Amino acid sequence: MKIVVGFIDTREGHAAVDAAIAEARLRGGTLVIVNSMHGGSREREEDYVSTAEAFEALQERLRSEGVGFEAHEYVRGNTPAEDVIDAAREHEASLIVIGIRRRSSTGKLLLGSNALDILHDAEIPVLCVKAST
Amino acid sequence: MKIVVGFIDTREGHAAVDAAIAEARLRGGTLVIVNSMHGGSREREEDYVSTAEAFEALQERLRSEGVGFEAHEYVRGNTPAEDVIDAAREHEASLIVIGIRRRSSTGKLLLGSNALDILHDAEIPVLCVKAST
Numbered sequence: 139m140k141i142v143v144g145f146i147d148t149r150e151g152h153a154a155v156d157a158a159i160a161e162a163r164l165r166g167g168t169l170v171i172v173n174s175m176h177g178g179s180r181e182r183e184e185d186y187v188s189t190a191e192a193f194e195a196l197q198e199r200l201r202s203e204g205v206g207f208e209a210h211e212y213v214r215g216n217t218p219a220e221d222v223i224d225a226a227r228e229h230e231a232s233l234i235v236i237g238i239r240r241r242s243s244t245g246k247l248l249l250g251s252n253a254l255d256i257l258h259d260a261e262i263p264v265l266c267v268k269a270s271t
Numbered sequence: 272m273k274i275v276v277g278f279i280d281t282r283e284g285h286a287a288v289d290a291a292i293a294e295a296r297l298r299g300g301t302l303v304i305v306n307s308m309h310g311g312s313r314e315r316e317e318d319y320v321s322t323a324e325a326f327e328a329l330q331e332r333l334r335s336e337g338v339g340f341e342a343h344e345y346v347r348g349n350t351p352a353e354d355v356i357d358a359a360r361e362h363e364a365s366l367i368v369i370g371i372r373r374r375s376s377t378g379k380l381l382l383g384s385n386a387l388d389i390l391h392d393a394e395i396p397v398l399c400v401k402a403s404t
Contacts, residue, residue, distance in 0.1 A: 157396060
C-alpha cells in the first residue's frame with residue numbers, strides 16, 4: 139500500500155513525514171512524497187510548497203532510514219492540494235498524511251486552504267498530524 | 272494504545288467506526304467511543320451527537336466483533352468536539368478518528384464546526400475518513 143505525504147519544510151511538514159514513515163512501517167507500505175513547485179513561482183510558496191533543497195534532504199533521510207518511497211515534484215501550476223490529491227489517485231494510495239498547525243494563542247483559524255481542500259477532496263483517509271510541542 | 276472515536280449515527284460516523292476498528296486491530300489497541308448527549312437537548316443534536324439507541328447498537332457490534340472498547344456518554348453540556356478532546360486526554364489516547372462529509376456538488380464547505388475544532392485542538396493525530404460512495 140502507498141501513503142502520500144504532501145511535503146512542506148516546516149515543523150508540521152516534518153511531523154507529517156515522521157508519521158508517514160511510522161505508518162509505512164506499521165502497514166508494510168511505501169511513501170509517495172509530493173512537492174508542489176508551481177513552476178518556480180515564488181508568490182505561491184505558501185504551505186505545502188518547499189524548496190528543492192529541502193525535498194532532496196528529505197529523500198536522503200528516507201534512503202538512510204531504509205524507507206521505500208517515490209518522489210514527485212509537480213510543476214504543473216496546480217495547487218499543492220490538487221497535486222496531493224492527484225498523486226493519491228495516480229498511485230492508488232490508501233492514505234494521505236498532512237501536517238497541520240496548532241491553534242495559536244489568539245485562536246484564529248489554523249487550517250490553511252490546502253489542508254481544507256485535501257480534507258474535502260480526498261477519496262481516502264487523511265491523517266492529520268501536528269508538530270510536537 | 273487507545274483510539275478515540277466521536278460517534279455519530281450517519282454514514283460518516285459508521286465509516287469512522289469501521290476505520291477505528293481496523294486501526295485498533297492493526298495497532299493492537301482498544302477503542303474509546305464517545306457520544307455527546309448535551310443533557311438531552313435536541314437543539315444541539317447535530318453532528319457527533321447520536322441517540323442512545325444508536326450508541327447501544329454500536330456497542331453490540333463491537334462486542335460481537337470482539338473489539339475491546341470503553342463507551343462514554345457525555346452529558347456535561349460541552350460541545351461534541353470538547354467531549355472528544357477531553358476523552359482523548361483522559362484516556363491518554365494515541366489517535367482520534369472522525370468521519371467527515373464528502374464535498375457536495377455545490378462545493379460548499381463540508382467540515383462542520385466540530386470536525387474543525389477537533390482538528391484544531393487535538394494534541395494527537397486525527398484520522399479523517401469518509402463514507403464509501
